[in-house]
Amino acid sequence: MKMVNPVNPTTTAAWKSLTETAATFTPNMRQWFADNPNRAKEYTRTMADLHVDLSKNLLTDEILADLCTLADEVNLRERINAMFSGVHINNTEDRAVLHTALRKPAGTELVVDGVEVVADVHAELEKVYAFAEKVRSGEWKGVTGKRIETVVNIGIGGSDLGPVMVYEALKPYAQAGLSARYISNIDPTDAGEKTKDLDPETTLVIVASKTFTTLETLTNARVVREWLLSSLRARGVFEGDIDEAAAVRSHFVAVSTALDKVAAFGIDPVNAFGFWNWVGGRYSVDSAVGTSLAVVLGPDVFKEFLAGFHAVDEHFRTTEWSQNVPALMGLLNVWYVNFLDAHTHAVLPYAQFLSRFPAYLQQLTMESNGKSVTWAGEAVNYQTGEIFWGEPGTNGQHAFYQLIHQGTRIVPADFIAFANPTWAFVDGENDMHELFLGNFFAQTKALAFGKTAEEVRAEGTPEEIVPARVFAGNKPSTSIMAASLTPAVLGQLIALYEHITFVQGIVWGVNSFDQWGVELGKQLANQLTPAVAGDREVLAQQDPSTQGLIEFYLANRVK
Numbered sequence: 001m002k003m004v005n006p007v008n009p010t011t012t013a014a015w016k017s018l019t020e021t022a023a024t025f026t027p028n029m030r031q032w033f034a035d036n037p038n039r040a041k042e043y044t045r046t047m048a049d050l051h052v053d054l055s056k057n058l059l060t061d062e063i064l065a066d067l068c069t070l071a072d073e074v075n076l077r078e079r080i081n082a083m084f085s086g087v088h089i090n091n092t093e094d095r096a097v098l099h100t101a102l103r104k105p106a107g108t109e110l111v112v113d114g115v116e117v118v119a120d121v122h123a124e125l126e127k128v129y130a131f132a133e134k135v136r137s138g139e140w141k142g143v144t145g146k147r148i149e150t151v152v153n154i155g156i157g158g159s160d161l162g163p164v165m166v167y168e169a170l171k172p173y174a175q176a177g178l179s180a181r182y183i184s185n186i187d188p189t190d191a192g193e194k195t196k197d198l199d200p201e202t203t204l205v206i207v208a209s210k211t212f213t214t215l216e217t218l219t220n221a222r223v224v225r226e227w228l229l230s231s232l233r234a235r236g237v238f239e240g241d242i243d244e245a246a247a248v249r250s251h252f253v254a255v256s257t258a259l260d261k262v263a264a265f266g267i268d269p270v271n272a273f274g275f276w277n278w279v280g281g282r283y284s285v286d287s288a289v290g291t292s293l294a295v296v297l298g299p300d301v302f303k304e305f306l307a308g309f310h311a312v313d314e315h316f317r318t319t320e321w322s323q324n325v326p327a328l329m330g331l332l333n334v335w336y337v338n339f340l341d342a343h344t345h346a347v348l349p350y351a352q353f354l355s356r357f358p359a360y361l362q363q364l365t366m367e368s369n370g371k372s373v374t375w376a377g378e379a380v381n382y383q384t385g386e387i388f389w390g391e392p393g394t395n396g397q398h399a400f401y402q403l404i405h406q407g408t409r410i411v412p413a414d415f416i417a418f419a420n421p422t423w424a425f426v427d428g429e430n431d432m433h434e435l436f437l438g439n440f441f442a443q444t445k446a447l448a449f450g451k452t453a454e455e456v457r458a459e460g461t462p463e464e465i466v467p468a469r470v471f472a473g474n475k476p477s478t479s480i481m482a483a484s485l486t487p488a489v490l491g492q493l494i495a496l497y498e499h500i501t502f503v504q505g506i507v508w509g510v511n512s513f514d515q516w517g518v519e520l521g522k523q524l525a526n527q528l529t530p531a532v533a534g535d536r537e538v539l540a541q542q543d544p545s546t547q548g549l550i551e552f553y554l555a556n557r558v559k
């Protein structure tokens with residue numbers, strides 16, 4: 001089925017109405033909450049295990065109604081159905097977009113391009129789980145007969161950020177005696193630091209790359225293979241019957257859609273786990289790309305994680321807009337970006353274990369929606385994309401929150417918190433988690449309601465510094481809570497943001513599933529590398545700034 005051209009959102013009735021509303025919009029959260037004691041209840045939604053309070057957003061019933069109309073006017077429902085049914089909505093790569101099929105329960109069906117994909121997904125998952133169990137039980141041994149203690153995942157972008165974020169988030173579920181590390185950067189420091197205290201005999205390397213052509217990943221894989229072989233050589237491992245090929249077979253497995261390239265690298269195709277070109281890299285943590293997680297956290301945890309995604313998929317696919325959490329959050333973001341001139345979006349998890357979640361979301365949202373042409377190839381005449389960023393609370397409170405509270409910009413913020421901590425400590429009389437959550441509740445309250453000049457004066461503040469101590473309030477935030485950070489809840493959170501990203505992409509009419517914007521830099525890096533290695537002819541072809549930088553490098557490099 002051919003993709004229908006997107007609707008230019010600025011031509012819709014809802015867009016016009018929202019533009020009119022924005023022109024005279026003077027938010028007053030204090031008033032809104034005073035006028036309607038049910039506001040919190042009326043703007044709170046439940047989705048699977050998530051409790052989502054939207055009431056501290058710059059939102060009225062009228063705006064909400066217009067946003068829902070906008071969703072209809074840009075045909076969001078049809079687009080959702082197109083994605084879930086396998087239409088090639090990634091039109092610049094002529095691919096279906098089916099990360100939602102990765103978490104469909106076994107036994108359900110989905111035929112795409114003549115193939116029953118759910119059966120394929122589960123066959124591959126079973127392969128990953130069987131391998132994971134072998135490593136976990138000690139049946140899988142290193143070449144010298146020792147059981148595996150450390151799994152090193154080598155990948156970058158979607159083949160790294162998802163697995164490392166989930167590993168950090170769900171660490172308490174790791175099997176005792178097993179841990180994971182993640183090498184991504186082509187900066188030699190990354191591989192150097194991550195291997196320096198590792199025992200090669202108990203290390204298993206997973207090379208994860210959808211394309212198996214990514215410079216960083218293949219370079220790191222070669223370097224780590226050399227580290228492993230040379231360390232084993234130094235221990236005399238290859239002096240008897242064991243050869244180097246056997247060591248690579250025992251210590252290297254791969255995850256890729258390009259299994260031929262995996263074999264060329266020397267990894268036994270039997271130890272390669274596949275996925276499909278209809279899974280975008282940034283949407284792939286729930287495929288075999290999560291093999292490190294299945295090994296260290298276990299297949300049961302991984303299954304629970306996938307079930308979390310699926311619960312949100314079903315909510316998103318079947319729920320009307322006014323109750324549909326990903327749709328509402330995506331539409332709200334459009335309201336902020338296109339009508340209230342917000343440029344960035346903060347994600348502030350009150351959970352140390354979610355420290356990598358903002359970085360994960362940066363790839364998800366910015367690689368997806370950082371586009372300036374529509375999927376029909378037309379230049380857009382409105383803003384797209386949002387700059388996602390953030391750090392766990394409370395750390396951020398002592399760093400950048402100042403700007404969110406009192407700066408001139410509007411920074412919509414998503415707060416994420418859990419009723420139960422992973423670690424419990426008591427400090428004197430105080431339960432530490434209560435202190436922690438007290439801060440979370442306080443921040444969203446301060447942002448919404450601020451502090452007036454009268455309130456500042458009433459505290460005895462000298463008049464000349466009253467203005468500096470006023471908090472304007474009306475700073476938008478969404479609070480997302482769950483009982484605990486479980487595998488299912490984490491799957492729900494990821495799927496929530498995947499679908500928020502989709503909603504925004506549909507309103508903006510962009511293809512959220514290609515990433516041509518990363519290509520030019522890769523091409524130029526290939527062209528420039530000889531100059532960096534000292535090739536004067538290639539150097540002379542560069543622009544003066546690039547030449548100057550490379551000259552500085554050549555003059556200062558100590559080899």
Ligand SMILES: O=P(O)(O)OC[C@H]1O[C@](O)(CO)[C@@H](O)[C@@H]1O
Nearest residue numbers: 157158159209210211214281518
């Ligand atoms: O898994 P691969 O093919 O190595 O790609 C890694 C990452 O590189 C990108 O293609 C960007 O360069 C991402 O989209 C992807 O997640």
